[in-house]
Amino acid sequence: MSLMIQDSVRILQAQGYKVTRPRKQVLGVLDQAQKPLSPYDVQRLLGERGKYLNHVTIYRILDLFCRLNLAHRVLSSGGFVKCILGKKEGCHRFMVCRRCGTIQEFADGGLCREESRLAEDFGFHAEYHLSESYGLCASCYRLEES
Amino acid sequence: MSLMIQDSVRILQAQGYKVTRPRKQVLGVLDQAQKPLSPYDVQRLLGERGKYLNHVTIYRILDLFCRLNLAHRVLSSGGFVKCILGKKEGCHRFMVCRRCGTIQEFADGGLCREESRLAEDFGFHAEYHLSESYGLCASCYRLEES
């Protein structure tokens, strides 16, 4: 079940953050995007809709969203995607298609435990994991077959 | 068994790349570092030794090293570390200590297979994995206990 914009708004309010127009606009852009967006991407996309936001504001909003886990930063591209998993168990991971660039988020508690256990073998105490799988999504895989 | 500078030099030659003074200097700096270095870090460290390299050159050298797997880019910090695993099976992963910043590289074939299998459940065909565990290394863990 994917998280809706309304859910995000509720989380903002519940944590004592204001629901401002810029925040709603950024939520809207993230919601429609299929791929990670840089802060400047967000600015451009809003611009195309005739809306203007200062880039500093966008940076701050995206930082906030990440702190609240409403969005995540995808490391391999440096962009941001909205979180669709909510509080699902385990670290949130990404599958990134190298052909079309689309992102799919997933989580798996077992994988997290296995990863932490391996780290223990080195005396390392893992607190969370960043993980991105790179390859081909289902539809691009079919296309590359032919 | 950690990869030596000589091994890196041999790999450069074997692939038809020249073994230049700048490349040896960057290898030397990476070899001594305990943590990921940005290209500008490399430039500063060389500067402290009285050696000068243009930052563009450093970018190009680090890019080359990454292509040859002599070094890796650590995503969470954006810096580069030399690879100490060589051709060990499985994707090369990192454990990053949040306290002292040191890096430990490891690889585990089983974890890779499990990660790919999970992706298959979503119809995704993983080709490689980027993975960084964040937490406390053994010695920092002991310190935080007290």
Added chain:
DNA sequence: TGCTAAATGCAACAACGTTGCAATGGAGTC
């Protein structure tokens, strides 16, 4: 030693990200 392609240096630029402070506006209260 001389040759040549590969590698480096340089200059200019483009993109990305941050800081401090003044102006604005969301949300509660009257």
Added chain:
DNA sequence: GACTCCATTGCAACGTTGTTGCATTTAGCA
């Protein structure tokens, strides 16, 4: 609705990081 307060935004200026094109140098080889 009007008022108030403080979180939030806008603005300007700056700093860092990364890129491009072209002239110059140098590693490797004959």
